Structures are given as C-alpha cells and as structure tokens.
Amino acid sequence: ERVGFDEAILCARKSDAQLVTIMDRVLEQGESCLMTRLEPEVFDRFPAHHRARVDYDAVSRMGYFNWSRPRTTGPAQIAVVSAGSSDMPQAAEVIRTLTYFGAPTRQFIDIGVAGLWRLLGNVEELQKFPVIVAIAGMDGALPSVLGGLVPGVMICLPTSTGYGVSHSGQTALNAALASCAPGLTVVNIDNGYGAACAAYRALNMIRKAASLAQGC
Amino acid sequence: ERVGFDEAILCARKSDAQLVTIMDRVLEQGESCLMTRLEPEVFDRFPAHHRARVDYDAVSRMGYFNWSRPRTTGPAQIAVVSAGSSDMPQAAEVIRTLTYFGAPTRQFIDIGVAGLWRLLGNVEELQKFPVIVAIAGMDGALPSVLGGLVPGVMICLPTSTGYGVSHSGQTALNAALASCAPGLTVVNIDNGYGAACAAYRALNMIRKAASLAQGC
Amino acid sequence: ERVGFDEAILCARKSDAQLVTIMDRVLEQGESCLMTRLEPEVFDRFPAHHRARVDYDAVSRMGYFNWSRPRTTGPAQIAVVSAGSSDMPQAAEVIRTLTYFGAPTRQFIDIGVAGLWRLLGNVEELQKFPVIVAIAGMDGALPSVLGGLVPGVMICLPTSTGYGVSHSGQTALNAALASCAPGLTVVNIDNGYGAACAAYRALNMIRKAASLAQGC
Amino acid sequence: ERVGFDEAILCARKSDAQLVTIMDRVLEQGESCLMTRLEPEVFDRFPAHHRARVDYDAVSRMGYFNWSRPRTTGPAQIAVVSAGSSDMPQAAEVIRTLTYFGAPTRQFIDIGVAGLWRLLGNVEELQKFPVIVAIAGMDGALPSVLGGLVPGVMICLPTSTGYGVSHSGQTALNAALASCAPGLTVVNIDNGYGAACAAYRALNMIRKAASLAQGC
Amino acid sequence: ERVGFDEAILCARKSDAQLVTIMDRVLEQGESCLMTRLEPEVFDRFPAHHRARVDYDAVSRMGYFNWSRPRTTGPAQIAVVSAGSSDMPQAAEVIRTLTYFGAPTRQFIDIGVAGLWRLLGNVEELQKFPVIVAIAGMDGALPSVLGGLVPGVMICLPTSTGYGVSHSGQTALNAALASCAPGLTVVNIDNGYGAACAAYRALNMIRKAASLAQGC
Amino acid sequence: ERVGFDEAILCARKSDAQLVTIMDRVLEQGESCLMTRLEPEVFDRFPAHHRARVDYDAVSRMGYFNWSRPRTTGPAQIAVVSAGSSDMPQAAEVIRTLTYFGAPTRQFIDIGVAGLWRLLGNVEELQKFPVIVAIAGMDGALPSVLGGLVPGVMICLPTSTGYGVSHSGQTALNAALASCAPGLTVVNIDNGYGAACAAYRALNMIRKAASLAQGC
Amino acid sequence: ERVGFDEAILCARKSDAQLVTIMDRVLEQGESCLMTRLEPEVFDRFPAHHRARVDYDAVSRMGYFNWSRPRTTGPAQIAVVSAGSSDMPQAAEVIRTLTYFGAPTRQFIDIGVAGLWRLLGNVEELQKFPVIVAIAGMDGALPSVLGGLVPGVMICLPTSTGYGVSHSGQTALNAALASCAPGLTVVNIDNGYGAACAAYRALNMIRKAASLAQGC
Amino acid sequence: ERVGFDEAILCARKSDAQLVTIMDRVLEQGESCLMTRLEPEVFDRFPAHHRARVDYDAVSRMGYFNWSRPRTTGPAQIAVVSAGSSDMPQAAEVIRTLTYFGAPTRQFIDIGVAGLWRLLGNVEELQKFPVIVAIAGMDGALPSVLGGLVPGVMICLPTSTGYGVSHSGQTALNAALASCAPGLTVVNIDNGYGAACAAYRALNMIRKAASLAQGC
C-alpha cells in the first residue's frame, strides 16, 4: 500500500447489495477489511455467512471483516483524550481503527475543560505521548488547553455533540482551527477514522525513524 | 432613566453634521454623553469648541463629552480579563464605559488559555469578583476555562481578532455560547460598550441589594 | 462547588447504559442530580428502581434524580418572561432548573411584542425584579423592547420556534445580540438550563451582597 | 410604462463613460431620470453640462437628472418611519424617490424600540396612514412592534447599520421576515429605492380605487 | 382589532393540550379562529366535539374553527399566481386565509418561467389586479418576470421546494429580494398566511379609499 | 495542449516580480499568453519593454501578451448575452478570452428580464446559436428564462453585481443552479475566463464533429 | 419542443393525487414522460393500471411512463464517470435520463482521485469523448483532476455524499466551481437529471453540426 | 518550553506602541522572537535600533528579531509543496518559521493538480519525506491527490487565493477536511505559522524516537 495502511469501507449510503458485493470480493482475495459507519440494522441484514465473519461493535459502529487480531507489541504511543460520555462513539472509532492497524492506544476520559483539575492531573502523563488525539464537541476548548501543555503531535477531532450554535460540530471545528495553541491539526467533524489514520501516519514515521536509527 | 444609565452615542455611520447636532443638543440641555466608535479622524474634524469638551481615548475610540469625572467610591467589583495585546481595544472600551458610569474596575491581562499557568495563578483573586467580563477572540477558549472556576456573573465579550475560520469573531462568539461551562452569558462581537452595560446592570442590582439589606 | 451549583447531566446523545451508570454513581455517593434533555421514551426505559427516584416533567424534559425539594425562602427575585405557548418548554426548563437550585421564580406569559399592551401592563411589576430571563423565538423582538424598560440583569434565551428565516433560532439569537437596548446578555438557543444558571449566578451575588451588608 | 413608474439608473459599478452615455440618451429623448447610488466623487466627475442638470443630494446619494419638480397634490399618504440618525441615508433614499414620483411623504424619526414611549406617542397618527415604510437596522425590532399596532400596508426596509452579528443587515432582514406581527412585507437590505417603489405601487392602487369610486 | 384582522393560531410546536385549551377559550368567548400548520394527525387527535367544529383542509394544513362562511361580495381583487403542483400547499394557504378574511381571490396556476408563453398569455389579465401574490420555489424567477409586467402590489412568497442549492427556499427568497424588477415585496419562506395578511392589508386600504371616495 | 487551449495567467495576488518572471519565460519560449485580472495600476508598473508587448483592455482587465491576432474564420457560434451595463466587465472577459482563442462571438446586451420584450425580440436569433453564455447578477433570472426558450449549450455566468442579499453573486449563482429550466450549466461568480473556456470546449467538439462528418 | 427535449416530472413533494392527474393527462395525450425522484413507496401506491405502464428503477428512483425504448444508434458519445459506490444513484439518474432521450452512454466507475492509477489508466479512453459527466461528492477533487486531462465538454455533478464539512454536497459543488482546471461547468447538487439534460444539449449541437456538415 | 518551541508574536492588530514594548522586553531578557503578519509599512515605522535587529522578509511578512541563524544539521525531512505563484506567501511563511526553529525544509513548487504530470514526476521523491505540508487554494484538490500517494504525515494548509465560491479559502479548507484520502490533517486558512508548528511537532517526535533508538 502506498500510504501504509488499508482504506476502509464507508458503509453509510451504500446499499445492502453493494456491501455484500464488496465483502464477497474481499473474501475472494483472501483479505480483510475495516467497515465504518455500519449501522446495527444494516449489520443485522447481512447474510449469515458474512455476519459470522464480522467482529462488530455498536458504539463505534465499526466492523472488522475476515480479520484476526494481530499481536500488538510495545507500549501505547497514541493517547486518545475526550471529555466524557457524549463523545464516546467518536473515541471508540479512533481506538477501534488503530486496533485494526495494530497500534496500541491509551484512553483518557473525563478530561474536560469544565473540570480543569482532572485535566491538569493528567498533563504529566500526556506529555510523554508522541501522538495525541483530542476529541471535543460543543465549544471545543479542550484542544486549545491541551495544545499549550504538551509537545506531541496534536490531532483534534471535533464532534457533532451539542445544539444551537454548536452547529453540528462546526463551532468545535472552527475553535480547533483558530486556536491560539500553536501547531494543532484538525480532521473533519466526527471523523474518528480519519483521526486514527493521521495518528497512524505519525506513528509509522516515528517507528521508521526508530528502526533506521537502531540500524546504525 | 428607566434602565439606570444613559444611552451612548454610536458615532459609526453618523455624519459629522449629525454628531455636531447631537453635541449641541447635549450642551443645551446641560448634560454629558458618552461617544463610542469615534474614529480619531472624525474626532479631529470636530469644531474646536466641541473638541475641547471631549475627553478622548484613541485605543477605545471613545469620548466623554462635557463630562467631569465622578468621585469613585469603594473597591472594584468588576474584573475585566483578557488574553493579551490583540484584545486591548475591546478591554479599553469596557473599562472606559464603566469609568463613565462611575464603576471602578480591575484589569487582568495576559490571562490566555495558551499560558494556562498565568490564568491559574489568578483564579483565587478572580473568585472574589461578583462580576467578570471575559474577553477572547480566535477560538474563544478563555470563557469556558474561567467559567468552570469562578462563581460570579460571567459576561463574555468575543472579539474580531484572528483570521480565516475565526470569521471575524463568530467562532469566539459561538464557542462562548456553546460552552460546557454553565451560566456564561454573551454579548455581540466587539461590543465592549454592551458588555460594560451588562456588568453595570449586575453591579446596580448588587449595590441595591446591599443598601436595602443595610437599611434593615 | 467552585461555581456555586451542581452541573447537570445532559441526557441527549448518551446511551441508556451510560445514563444508568451515572445514576448508580450518584446513588452510591448519596447525592442528587438534575437531568436535562431527557426524552420521555428514554425515561420510560430506565430500570424501575431508578425511575422511582426521578421526579420527571415531560414539558421541560427534565428529571430530578434522588432529590427532595428544599424549603424555598423569600419572594421570587427572578422573572421568567415569554410570549406564549410555543416557548413553553424552554420557559419550563428555566423554571425547573431554578427550582432545583432552590431559587423561586415568577412566570409571566403572553408577554409578546405583537400584543404590546399586555407587555406594557406588566412593566411596572417587571421593573422590580433584579433578574429577568426573556424568552423569544422567531424575530426575537421581546428582549429589545423589555431591555429598554427595566433596569435588572437581562438574560435573553432565544428559542428555535419558527420556520424559514427563523433559522432554528439563529435569527432570534442574533437579534438579541445586536439589540439597541443596552446591556442585554444572551445564552445559546434553547439553552434554558444555561439561562437558569446565569440567573442563579446573579442571584447568588445579590444574596451574598445582601448578607454581607446585613452583617455590618 | 407597464408598472406605472420609470426605472432608475443604479450608478454603482457603472463606469463614468457608461453613465455619460445614459445621460446623453435621456437628454436626446427629452426625458428625465432618477439616479441611485451616485457617489459624490462620481457626480463631481460628470461633465459640467450634465452636472448642471442634476439635482443632487449627498445624504441619499441620489440625483434627479433633467427633471422639474411636479406639483404635488394632496396630503401625504406614505409614512417613512425610522429610529434615528444611523438610518438617515436609507430614509432619504425612500423619500427622495417618492418625491421624484410625485408622492408626498411624512417622515417620523427617533421612533426606536429602545425609546418605546416616543413610538407609542405617534401610534395614533401612524394608524391613519395607508402605507408605512419602517426602517430599521441592527436587531430590526421596530417593524415587529409597529406591525402589531397599525392597519396599513407595511413595507420593512432593513439597513446595514450595526456590526458583528448584525451581519450587514441580514439580522434585521431576517427579523422582519420572521416577525410575529402579521402581514409585514420586506425589501432588500438598504434598498430604499425598492421600498419607495413598493410604496408607490400601493399608493397607485389606492388612488385608482378612489378615482374609480368617485367616478360612480 | 388594531391591525384590521384576527391573529391565527400557529399549531406547529404546540402540544395537544395547549391547542385544546385555546379552542375552549375561543368557544367560551363565542369567537372563531383560524388554525395554521395543523397536521392531519394532530387534527385527528382533537376531541370529537372540537373536531366537529373545524372546517379542515389537508392541502393547506389549515382549519377554520367555529366559523361560518361570510357572504363574499364583489369580484376578486387578489391574484394568487404559482408555477405548478409543487407550490400548491403554499398557494392553498394563501387562498384559505383570504377566504377566512372574506376576501375573494383568483388563482392562476401553471404560470412558470420555464413555460414563458403560458405566463405571457395571462399578463393582460394579471395587469388588472391591484394585488398579486407571486409564489415560487427553486430559482424564484417568477416574481422578477411578473414584477416587470404588472403595476399592482406585488407580494412574493418563496417556497421551500427544491433541493441542493435551493437551500430550503433561501435561494428563492434572496432572488425575490434582489430582483431587478422594482417594488417587489417579500415574506418569509412558506409563509402563506403572512402573504395573505399582507394582501389583505393592501385590500383594506384600497377598499377604504374607495368607500371614502364614494362618500364624497 | 491536452485540453485544447492554453492556460491563462491569473494576475490577481501575484507580485510584480512574479509577473515579470512569467513574461520573461513566455518570451524566451517564443510563446504568447493571456493575462486575466490584470489591474490597470499593475499593468502600468510593468517594465516598458513588456508593456509594449501587451494588448491591454481596462474593462475586461485582460492583457494579450506577445500575441498577434489570428485570422478568424466563419460566423460567430457563441452568443454572449447580458442584461446591461453593470455586467459589462464580465461580458468583456468572456469575449476577449474567446477572441484570444480565435473564436468569434456575438454580443447581445440589454437583454434583461425586467424588459422582457427586448429579450423576446431576440429569441428567434438566439435559438440559432449552438452555444450561449448567459450573464446575470442580482436575482439571476435571465438564465432561467432563456434556458426555457433555446436549445443550445447554456453556460451561466453569475456576477457579483448587486448588494445586500445578492451576497456578492451567491444568489445569482444559486438561482442558476436551482433553475427550473433544464440543462443549464454554471461557472464560478465573475469567472468570465472560465465561461469562455467552457464555451470553447463545446465549440471545439462541434467543430471536430463537423470536420469528421465532412471527411466522410 | 423549443429546447429539444421533454421536461421531466419531479415527483418529490407532489401528492399521490397530483401524480395520478399528471399521468392521466399524459395518457390522454398519447405521450410518454420521465418521472424523477420517485420514491419506491410512492410508486407502490400508484393505481395498478398506471404502475403497469411504468418502467421503474429503484437505484435512480426514476420511472419511464408509457414509454417504449427507442432504437439507439451509434456509439456512446457521453462518458459518465464516478468514484465508486456512494455516488451510484446519481450516476444512474444521469444514465437513465439519457437512455430516455435516446442517447447512449458509457459508464466509468471506481475512477476516484484516491486511486489515481485507475483514473490515469482510463485517461486515453476518456480523451475521446466529446462530453463527460464527472460525478463526485465529499471533496469533489475528481473534476479538477479530470478537467486538466481531457478536451471534451465537462459537466460536473456534485453529490451529497459525505458528512461534516461536506455540507451535503456544498463543498464538492464549490470545489468544482472554484477549480483550477479551466472550462468546467457545474449543475446543482444531486441533479443527475440536469446533468443529463446539459449533456444532451451538447450532444444535440454536435449531432446537428455533423449532419449539417454531412449535408455539404 | 512545554510544547518544544517558542510562541510567535502575531503583529496584526497590534499597535506600534505594543510591538515596541514587546521588542523591548525581548531584548531585556536577552531572547529572540519570531514576528508574523508584520506588514512592510509597520516594519518601516519601527524605531531604527529595533529595525536593525530584525531580519525581515516581505513575501512571508515575517521578521526574526534579535536572532542569529543556528547551524542546521542533517537533510530536510519536511517537504513544502504548492501549486504555484499565488500561494507563495503562505509557502514562505511555513519555510521561514521552520528555518527559525532550525528545521531544514525542501520546497516543491508548480505541483498543481491541473498539471498532473509534474506532480506525478515528484511522487517518488515525496514518498521519502516523513512530513509534508501541502498548500492549496481555490478548489484545494492537491492534498487529496497527494494524500493517496504518500505515507508521511500530511499537513494541509488551505489558502485564501481565488474568488467567488472560493470564499476566501473556506472551500479549500473544507475540501481538505472532507477529502477521500485518509489521514490528512488541516490547519486554519493562510496559517503558515501553524502548519510549520505542526510539522515541527512531528519532526521533534521523530527526532526523539531516533535518538532514543540510537541510545539503545
């Protein structure tokens, strides 16, 4: 693969027939694939022999098709940080994608700006991670605060939680993009898959640098 | 006055002739007035006898017309908090308006989210203020952080600083409105005059409650 | 609590499992909590032993969990003003939140700009309130009219009623923020909980000032 | 003319050469014309023999070209109402256009929602007018209040005054369109010419009805 | 009534209980009322004794409550023009409202810009109407074309038909407001009731002028 | 060239130094180029030896660099239609680009929807053109009307003329895209160059078909 | 037909009764018609004798009513290009419309920018087509890449696939309109019918040129 | 420094006096600083003794204050890719910031999607870079194409070049965020400084991994 990882199947807006065709082809080629935005009711309509090959999780709405868990080696180098229960599906999408790629993660929850002390209590730990995915909806203040405290690669994942002027995540997105904290990067609203891919790109480059250095 | 304070003259978009007529009328009635959004070049074109009666400040772009400073009594009960140099004009508009109303203020600058430690060093002090005006542009994260730490009346003043998705203050405005911190209130972008009026309304009610209580 | 009141549980977008976990924890710690945006059908799915501990109201979509009504003392100092039947859920959210906090309110309904005479008939009464929550959808003209007539702290709550260019409350929000009436403050669209918290912050400061003054 | 009045020349974005060509043609045909959005500096660059034929007014930025004032008959049937000094150019555009059409107007100024008593003092008078042009910027609350009090044809002219969420008149426009007051009609932001044409259409139909009735 | 006609009941967003209370009160006072945005399923849930008093129409989603048809006198003076079948509900809302007010209308359908010849074939007839309601969705070109051909009061009613950049009627609304045709007036998207009220205001003024003239 | 014509140089936002470098390179390679959005004051600052090689036109803000007019053969197959004087610069950009490409055009002006009779008088002529560029600002009604009357390739060029809800051409753009007239195509606001390229693509395919057919 | 093809019936927002009336009329006149946006459940509710005359396809949501397939002559001159499975309904709408018009098409799928090599492998083939419909959602990069490689008439059809900042197709639309590739033309989001009509206009002009040339 | 690099001074919107104060303080503390958005005319107004200490570049509008170039070691690991001359200022801002931080870069220009072959010719080289900053305005297609071809950390910098629906960079921003290419990250429009900081965060983590690995 040119970019270093497989593309996933975005199940939203695909018909049942299209999804079955894709799974057939994957099986034929003896491959596995990652399925995102797979609603429970769509999964339930899968033919039994396909459903049996899917490791499905309803919170992240993701399936691993024809996949066997790789042995994960080494400690987590990617931190996935979020404020609380509303952003759980997006956090799960990030973690499940990275698990599929074979990249261990460590999750930090209840790290919201409103309860600043909990966040501060974790800063020292977070400063050790080379890659951080910061998830936030509504006002999206978490990335700004975190970004001023840690040196790692910051990937901000705005979520569509909230109402009114939250504008389905647009405010959290804009807040992350306009942040005073320098060097934040951002992905599309609710794009947990994309945030995971971005984190994995960084991890790959770090691993490659380490193995090159080790080689000398 | 029904609402407890004078209306100000919004000088933007008024012709020189209109402004002179207003000042003439104010003089005739032996009154004073507050002039907002008064650009230096407009002020410079005022007739000399009017210009002599204006106490003008270029940072806040405000003038006190035919006004003599009241004796201010008691300690500051309104804190005006901002991140730094870019939001100075708006902070000045808040403070100058409250000075005109006879309400002492205390200014906190360099209290940005990026430098969280400076903010935390001031929290104890800020918790004592019954009214806080929190000024922030760009991502507007300051009000969210502050709002979770202090019990006073919070008036958020978003500013038009920033570029791109800052959208001339709209992102900071939305972030304050969508904040997770409970009980924040917000005024229009760059509306330092309005934030000051809101602070003054709260101060008036606090003063009234105190003098009623003292009366018993 | 640093800010003077408990945070509420925003039930929207939380799974049943997440809500049950939260209620379990609240019970364990012998506390109570306020639940907002709790849809009737979600409430109906609660386990019976939890449902029994919830004082639920379908209009405001709020529940008091494990809560016993405090003795409320003194007259209402917060007025909750709205135009009519369409904004009832938001008015209810404001009032139920303040009831939970132990703050008595007085409700004024049918105070719309279209029937200006009813509004004018209540002005004298409204001028006595130190804190007013003004609720309005569609064109949001009520806060502007009220704001020019009363001296108290004005908290405007725009609602998502209306269609077309009402833009789900955005027009009412902008009208309140851009109002000519000086010193209005605004909260997010349909954020009755936030308006109540803002009112409660002001009330707390007023009460504190009164008790300090009484102390002397 | 099919629609009952002449089209005007919108001078904005036309080159000097284009405007001269238009005036030449008007002269050749022995006609007159109304020029809108004619900036003073553009007018100053007109050839002298054309400038001499223009009755120019800088407030409304309008010129009457090759025109002689018609004898106006009868009392004013169109009221032009605005809040104050900021909306003066738009009010002037309405009045000057109707003057060109030979329709007398009566202007009401300082009729803002903030000073509700001044507005109420004029209601009885305003109820007599068959056609009212209501001009308002910022929050645009004036049309809503007026519309609930008078029976005439209501034409709302939103203006681009204000800043921040006034969004160059969009908020005032939306407030007028979303108004609770029934039967308001609206024209484009700052379109004083269009508001006048709309008023003139109504006046024409009223005059025609009257003369038909008189005929019987 | 100050404005010359009754306000209608906007049923959208009102609970069944609220609607029943309103109907009870109307009955008690021996009055009638007009109900708009009344969905069939809401109407079906009305108590039988109320349902019996409602003259309901599902296309316009309107009900006449406790109402008996007035004798309509004279020819139609209001034309209601639309392009075709998609805008039928809005046209029906205009016509049913005016019927309630006792104002006869004449409907022109299939008058779209795409089939320009049908429109042209009706121009002569349309030029006779003192008041025209022009209904258009999508690109909203109908009002612009019509407005250049007829002298009457033009009330444009943009509709939410269309998809993509139709933006739920916003494009048709803006096209009508920005029209080159002079003197068009506009109401909110899908606001058939408001368009009818505006037409009725004009009709009232025309009738009043006629009866005054006849009196002399 | 793969696409059948040269790319132009978009001069906006390029520094003088960058433009000179480009012209030097063009000269070196013995080529010519088309320069768009070339402001007069930028052109005036060109070195004399370059300025001498530019055939510049201030209305379209375009320059032909190092270019000699090709012999144009055959009749015009592309019609360029616009309403009037405000859209002249955009019409000029279309025509000058096509002239550069060697494609003769025929211009129709004063073809606005407001003066429908002028438009109708030209329909028969316009029906003969295989390619039509329809230019319109403000409400953008022209393409809709024209599109229902002619069979050729329709390329709509919305312009930024107008104010308020014209939104700098966005309303005209949306109206063309949402048009009821079937088969309209649209280019970016004020993109006369792009409209010309699109017209030229169509012309090329038509010419190619003709020469292929002639060959048989 | 003036424009060279029949208008289609847009079934969205039409009531069952309206659709039946239209089909009756088509039958009476011995014609056929094309029905777009015809949802399966609406089609299922058609009276049996009408349903029997409809050639319905659920992917494109289109019906051919009372239609018999014309003999198609000659090779496909219109290419319909899309990235993959999500844009299938829109591609189907284009192809089915052109089939109805009697214009053969050739479909290219899996031509996405992400898999650039597949796209490049088809360029030579695509360069032979005089007309190309390029379908793309999300970031809409396909038209830009294709437009720089082929000389034919380019008609871009943005789709509403994607989430977050895809903004229901607005981003893909804007990307196509703002493309650096010169001479792209664009239709409304998801407007497969319109894209087909535009392609058919071009095809008609090409065919006409060929037959004229052959004539000589 | 917690985040691994110095904050820059954003000179836009700061008064001359504020900038001088900042420079004084920097000098006093014997430090250096990076100044962004420093307009030539502002720089020219600096006091001579400060101007002498600024290494100023007008293209990037950046100054290095009191700074001496560090010895840069090792090959460039950050590629800065852009399409052409219009995006030069933003590319310069990225490169100058990284130079200040001591990180060597390699610049690729004329890599636009329109000239796909130039881009393809550089792919092999680009695949070697662990970090890539992809700069694009208008339709922003470059990041999508590049992102599917290279494995490194992708940081997209949308620029405000273009007009009409480019919406000052918003379209390029949204296209990058909505891209089909997996794992792209994005910064604010024209935020070259932020893109550089993000690249530097990644570089730091890579360097750290390498030196840790080397240590073992």
Ligand SMILES: Nc1ncnc2c1ncn2[C@@H]1O[C@H](COP(=O)(O)O)[C@@H](O)[C@H]1O
């Ligand atoms: N800077 C300002 N921002 C918002 N409102 C203002 C400002 N200055 C004055 N006002 C208000 O604007 C109104 C003055 O309008 P005018 O009569 O046009 O001077 C009054 O309601 C003032 O309270």
Ligand SMILES: Nc1ncnc2c1ncn2[C@@H]1O[C@H](COP(=O)(O)O)[C@@H](O)[C@H]1O
């Ligand atoms: N200030 C104005 N606002 C809106 N439309 C105007 C204005 N002045 C003139 N017009 C209209 O704009 C059109 C003139 O366009 P043009 O042919 O470019 O001069 C005519 O339809 C006029 O009725």
Ligand SMILES: Nc1ncnc2c1ncn2[C@@H]1O[C@H](COP(=O)(O)O)[C@@H](O)[C@H]1O
């Ligand atoms: N006025 C214009 N509007 C839109 N695109 C243009 C214009 N002039 C030139 N272009 C295109 O913009 C690109 C030139 O970009 P550049 O390399 O920065 O000169 C090429 O793709 C041109 O075809």
Ligand SMILES: Nc1ncnc2c1ncn2[C@@H]1O[C@H](COP(=O)(O)O)[C@@H](O)[C@H]1O
């Ligand atoms: N060009 C720039 N774009 C975005 N942020 C910047 C830029 N230059 C400096 N900054 C950041 O803006 C903040 C500086 O704000 P200030 O204290 O007002 O100078 C710091 O957080 C800098 O890292």
Ligand SMILES: [Mg+2]
């Ligand atoms: Mg959150």
Ligand SMILES: [Mg+2]
């Ligand atoms: Mg700031």
Ligand SMILES: [Mg+2]
């Ligand atoms: Mg209301």
Ligand SMILES: [Mg+2]
């Ligand atoms: Mg006003």
Ligand SMILES: [Mg+2]
């Ligand atoms: Mg229509």
Ligand SMILES: [Mg+2]
């Ligand atoms: Mg035009």
Ligand SMILES: [Mg+2]
């Ligand atoms: Mg796609």
Ligand SMILES: [Mg+2]
């Ligand atoms: Mg570019």
